Amino acid sequence: MTELATTGTDLPRLRELNSLSIVRALRDQPPSTVTELSQRTGLSRPAVDVIAQGLVADGWATVLEPGANSAVGRPARRYQFRATAGHVLGIDVGVHKILALLSDLDGNIVHSVRQSVAADAPPADRLAELDNVISACLTGAGKAPADIWAVTVAVTGAVDASGRTSFFTPLPGWGDVDLTGHLASRFACPVQVENDCKLAAVAERWQGAASDANDIVYVLAGMRTGAGLILDGVLRRGYGGAAGEIGALKHVRWLNAPAHLQNCPGVPDTVGPDDAAAWVFNAAREGDKAARTAVSRYVKDLAVGAAALVLALDPQVVILGGGFSRSADLILNALRQELQRLCLRMPEVRASTLGADSVALGALKLSLNEVDDRLFSAGLSAPVAPRRK
Amino acid sequence: MTELATTGTDLPRLRELNSLSIVRALRDQPPSTVTELSQRTGLSRPAVDVIAQGLVADGWATVLEPGANSAVGRPARRYQFRATAGHVLGIDVGVHKILALLSDLDGNIVHSVRQSVAADAPPADRLAELDNVISACLTGAGKAPADIWAVTVAVTGAVDASGRTSFFTPLPGWGDVDLTGHLASRFACPVQVENDCKLAAVAERWQGAASDANDIVYVLAGMRTGAGLILDGVLRRGYGGAAGEIGALKHVRWLNAPAHLQNCPGVPDTVGPDDAAAWVFNAAREGDKAARTAVSRYVKDLAVGAAALVLALDPQVVILGGGFSRSADLILNALRQELQRLCLRMPEVRASTLGADSVALGALKLSLNEVDDRLFSAGLSAPVAPRRK
Numbered sequence: 001m002t003e004l005a006t007t008g009t010d011l012p013r014l015r016e017l018n019s020l021s022i023v024r025a026l027r028d029q030p031p032s033t034v035t036e037l038s039q040r041t042g043l044s045r046p047a048v049d050v051i052a053q054g055l056v057a058d059g060w061a062t063v064l065e066p067g068a069n070s071a072v073g074r075p076a077r078r079y080q081f082r083a084t085a086g087h088v089l090g091i092d093v094g095v096h097k098i099l100a101l102l103s104d105l106d107g108n109i110v111h112s113v114r115q116s117v118a119a120d121a122p123p124a125d126r127l128a129e130l131d132n133v134i135s136a137c138l139t140g141a142g143k144a145p146a147d148i149w150a151v152t153v154a155v156t157g158a159v160d161a162s163g164r165t166s167f168f169t170p171l172p173g174w175g176d177v178d179l180t181g182h183l184a185s186r187f188a189c190p191v192q193v194e195n196d197c198k199l200a201a202v203a204e205r206w207q208g209a210a211s212d213a214n215d216i217v218y219v220l221a222g223m224r225t226g227a228g229l230i231l232d233g234v235l236r237r238g239y240g241g242a243a244g245e246i247g248a249l250k251h252v253r254w255l256n257a258p259a260h261l262q263n264c265p266g267v268p269d270t271v272g273p274d275d276a277a278a279w280v281f282n283a284a285r286e287g288d289k290a291a292r293t294a295v296s297r298y299v300k301d302l303a304v305g306a307a308a309l310v311l312a313l314d315p316q317v318v319i320l321g322g323g324f325s326r327s328a329d330l331i332l333n334a335l336r337q338e339l340q341r342l343c344l345r346m347p348e349v350r351a352s353t354l355g356a357d358s359v360a361l362g363a364l365k366l367s368l369n370e371v372d373d374r375l376f377s378a379g380l381s382a383p384v385a386p387r388r389k
Numbered sequence: 390m391t392e393l394a395t396t397g398t399d400l401p402r403l404r405e406l407n408s409l410s411i412v413r414a415l416r417d418q419p420p421s422t423v424t425e426l427s428q429r430t431g432l433s434r435p436a437v438d439v440i441a442q443g444l445v446a447d448g449w450a451t452v453l454e455p456g457a458n459s460a461v462g463r464p465a466r467r468y469q470f471r472a473t474a475g476h477v478l479g480i481d482v483g484v485h486k487i488l489a490l491l492s493d494l495d496g497n498i499v500h501s502v503r504q505s506v507a508a509d510a511p512p513a514d515r516l517a518e519l520d521n522v523i524s525a526c527l528t529g530a531g532k533a534p535a536d537i538w539a540v541t542v543a544v545t546g547a548v549d550a551s552g553r554t555s556f557f558t559p560l561p562g563w564g565d566v567d568l569t570g571h572l573a574s575r576f577a578c579p580v581q582v583e584n585d586c587k588l589a590a591v592a593e594r595w596q597g598a599a600s601d602a603n604d605i606v607y608v609l610a611g612m613r614t615g616a617g618l619i620l621d622g623v624l625r626r627g628y629g630g631a632a633g634e635i636g637a638l639k640h641v642r643w644l645n646a647p648a649h650l651q652n653c654p655g656v657p658d659t660v661g662p663d664d665a666a667a668w669v670f671n672a673a674r675e676g677d678k679a680a681r682t683a684v685s686r687y688v689k690d691l692a693v694g695a696a697a698l699v700l701a702l703d704p705q706v707v708i709l710g711g712g713f714s715r716s717a718d719l720i721l722n723a724l725r726q727e728l729q730r731l732c733l734r735m736p737e738v739r740a741s742t743l744g745a746d747s748v749a750l751g752a753l754k755l756s757l758n759e760v761d762d763r764l765f766s767a768g769l770s771a772p773v774a775p776r777r778k
Contacts, residue, residue: 158703158733167733215628229701231625238703239604240734246701248733251640251693304640308697312618312635314547314627344547344556344637345629 015051018043022051023060023081024376028106031064031078052079059085083108086149088371089137090364091130092196093155093179095119095170096274098130099360100137105149107368111141112360119274123173127182134186145187149386150367153179154196154359156224158242163193167242170224188387190370194237196220197244199362200352201228202235204319206365208354215315217347219306221331222323223274225254227309252308257301264294281327295330302331303338310343321352328352404440407432411440412449412470413765417495420453420467441468448474472497475538477760478526479753480519481585482544482568484508484559485663487519488749489526494538496757500530501749508663512562516571523575534576538775539756542568543585543748545613547631552582556631559613577776579759583626585609586633588751589741590617591624593708595754597743604704606736608695610720611711612663614643616698641697646690653683670716684719691720692727699732710741717741 018041025040026032034052038045055061062082066075083106092099099114113136117129130153138144157169163180165171183191201218204210210218210230218228227244229236236243247254261277266288271279283291306318320328320335328351336349354361374386407430414429415421423441427434444450451471455464472495481488486505492498502525506518519542527533546558552569554560572580590607593599599607605619616633618625625632636643650666655677660668672680695707709717709724717740725738743750763775 227701231620232623234621236620236702238734239705239736240703242700242703242734244701245703245733246697249693249696249700249731251642252697253640304638307638308635308641309701311631311638312616312633312698312701313625314629314631314634316628342638344634345627345631347628 018047019051019055020376022048022055026055026061026079026081027372027375029081031080033076033078035076037079055079081106086371087141087143087147088149088364088367089134089151090360090362090367091134091151091153092199092360092363093126093130093153094196094359095156098126098133099357100133101357101360101364102137102141102143102148103364103368105368105371107364109364110143111137113137113140120172123171123177126171126174127177127179131186148187149189150370151183151187151189151191152199152363152366152370153183153191153193154199154363155179155193156196156226158238158245159193159195160241167245168248184388190374190386190388192366192370194363194366195226195228195241195244196359197226197228198235198237199228199360199366200321200354200358201230201319201362202365203354203358203362204321204352205230205233207361208358209319209350209352210317213315213317215313216317216319217306217309217313217315218319218321219302219309220322221302221320221325223258223277225257225302225305225322227305229309229313229315231313231315246305246308252305253301254305257298257305260294260297260301265290277324281324281330284330285327295327296334299331299334300338303335303342306335307339307342310339310347314345315347317348317350319350319352321354321358323356325352326355407436408440408444409765411437411444415444415450415468415470416761416764418470420469422465422467424465426468444468470495475760476530476532476536477538477753477756478523478540479588479749479751479756480523480540480542481588481749481752482515482519482542483585483748484545487515487522488746489522490746490749490753491526491530491532491537492753492757494757494760496753498753500526502526502529509561512560512566515560515563516566516568520575537576538578539759540572540576540578540580541588541752541755541759542572542580542582543588543752544568544582545585547627547634548582548584549630556634557637573777579763579775579777581755581759583752583755584615584617584630584633585748586615586617587624587626588617588749588755589710589743589747590619590708590751591754592743592747592751593710593741594619594622596750597747598708598739598741599706602704602706604702605706605708606695606698606702606704607708607710608691608698609711610691610709610713612647612666614646614691614694614711616694618698618702618704620702620704635694635697641694642690643694646687646694649683649686649690654679666713670713670719673719674716684716685723688720688723689727692724692731695724696728696731699728699736703734704736706737706739708739708741710743710747712745714741715744 021041025037034048037048061079064078083104086105090101097116101109102111103109113133115133157165158167160166166175169175179193197220210216214233216230220226225247229244261280264280267276280291280294284295410430414426423437426437450468453467472493475494479490488503490498491500502522504522546554547556549555555564558564568582586609599605603622607617609615614636618633650669653669656665669680669683673684
């Protein structure tokens with residue numbers, strides 16, 4: 001409900017609110033004329049004209065002067081949200097790699113750095129690698145920490161209120177790591193830590209296979225199996241941050257599902273445990289019987305946990321993501337058949353289109369959301385990085 | 390965001406919006422003075438005065454004149470939302486009984502009618518009983534169908550977009566019943582059909598054991614086991630209406646959990662299958678070993694499905710409802726211990742405080758929500774029952 005009448009009016013506050021409506025009307029829109037902005041905001045054309053010029057002076061907007069070859073009549077200048085007013089970071093601290101993405105406020109990626117790490121690296125080493133990756137990403141983009149408006153870091157395991165993976169994490173010693181505190185010593189802007197599956201789900205809805213859906217069960221299928229849930233377009237974190245962790249229940253068979261692939265007969269001794277699954281998928285593709293059986297058993301187990309989530313939440317779409325989604329050609333139809341057998345109402349089942357970068361992309365999207373939340377709730381000042389409260 | 394400035398102002402529309410703000414400011418509040426309403430709405434005292442008198446004339450509000458024994462100064466008259474301007478129905482069409490509740494717009498129950506039905510009654514007989522119960526409830530309250538502003542009916546089984554339980558229902562032949570259509574021939578107001586577990590969850594949050602929580606897993610424990618989910622204070626229906634149906638997955642053990650009680654050794658032949666569970670709970674309470682084992686096995690199975698929902702959604706609270714919640718003294722601690730063992734983060738576990746009436750109460754609450762949705766989104770006219778679009 002809009003409130004049209006108030007007992008008193010605070011004029012500077014009103015001007016700020018009107019500036020804010022113009023910034024909102026520019027954000028996520030093509031360059032717009034004063035007439036368009038007036039229609040979009042309900043403000044008068046002269047008011048928009050004054051405010052837009054102020055926003056340009058402040059650095060929130062840029063002016064696009066009309067080209068010479070424009071249509072009849074005096075062509076109008078256009079205003080555009082200045083996406084380079086600030087930048088954000090999305091970082092995936094994975095088991096095997098660290099990936100940092102740096103983008104402008106429109107999500108255009110300016111620079112990215114990827115660095116592999118040992119799965120058994122102790123926390124201090126992993127944090128040092130993270131620091132290096134961040135430094136390299138900032139340097140590569142020509143930015144300083146003060147240019148960054150929000151930082152989101154993805155980790156494996158449910159993230160508690162303190163930003164720690166205290167419930168469970170496969171990373172040795174990582175449960176006690178205060179990642180938020182570590183990054184707060186470097187960045188004054190808001191820093192958040194979030195679970196990798198949840199962020200991958202966010203990314204698939206943002207730019208991937210679920211961009212048309214609001215009720216999404218994302219299944220990360222890889223050497224570990226996890227889930228991220230989006231309902232009514234909102235990422236479900238759970239009351240304590242531990243939503244999506246159904247895989248911890250042995251009855252739904254995710255815990256040992258990948259073992260069907262790792263323990264498949266015929267995998268050569270020269271293939272390490274981390275590459276066994278890829279070998280099995282390839283062998284299955286070439287018709288190897290043992291490999292086909294292993295894939296079939298894997299999918300049957302994967303489907304039990306997926307069916308539990310589908311029956312619990314009745315989503316529009318199930319997204320198959322994670323490393324094994326590269327073998328969606330072998331998994332997707334079998335998964336559909338199993339879900340059809342186990343569920344009351346069948347959702348669509350689609351493969352991830354973002355692949356391994358989805359986790360870092362989801363982190364970037366959460367950083368952009370953080371910027372928008374502040375932009376559209378707090379007052380409007382000159383565009384500088386916000387500071388944590 | 391409020392929008393304080395508009396290019397033009399439509400005065401009749403503005404007056405209607407202001408009337409609406411006063412109705413909102415009266416709703417769910419104790420009787421209020423003009424000064425209080427002015428503070429609550431931001432409208433001037435003279436404006437509130439005029440509007441409130443108009444609302445009294447229209448039938449939306451009543452006046453409470455100040456008593457003689459009031460404090461110093463001229464005592465102020467108070468305005469109150471006229472809850473008897475309309476009435477709503479909440480009806481539970483259960484396997485064994487039909488229960489109808491009729492309340493005013495504040496949810497005060499004016500009349501209720503309960504009628505037992507045979508579990509194997511064919512759809513036509515059950516619909517005829519439903520019609521009788523509705524007639525008796527209207528007559529008992531001295532109301533006509535035109536006095537009813539919203540009707541919600543609870544049924545067993547997931548409810549699809551057409552209001553049918555086409556996915557699954559234990560009621561013989563009920564999957565094809567067009568209950569919405571049946572009731573629409575009698576009521577011109579909005580009619581909705583919803584799943585019983587979902588409505589019980591709504592009731593527990595409204596008036597029961599979960600009134601302080603926004604993230605709720607409600608478990609209906611009885612001869613059948615079901616679930617209703619409330620996240621961020623919103624009932625989750627699912628994309629196709631089938632959320633909460635995790636019990637259909639045999640791996641989470643709800644399907645056969647009650648059989649531990651029904652098949653418990655020692656239940657006398659004179660006790661029918663529907664009463665066996667009650668007998669077993671009583672025997673367990675008196676120390677019978679076989680009965681205690683049966684209850685323990687039942688709770689272990691109940692806990693698997695509950696753990697799947699807790700791990701998936703990480704709720705603040707799990708509510709144990711349904712017929713077996715009368716034996717919460719035997720179930721609750723054992724359920725907590727099992728969940729502690731199976732889950733990453735432990736929610737609170739509480740017993741329902743509403744008992745068997747929770748389903749009809751939840752239906753009543755959905756009817757009241759329907760009234761509020763229309764009241765606060767559509768324009769304000771004289772208080773009459775809304776008609777379906």
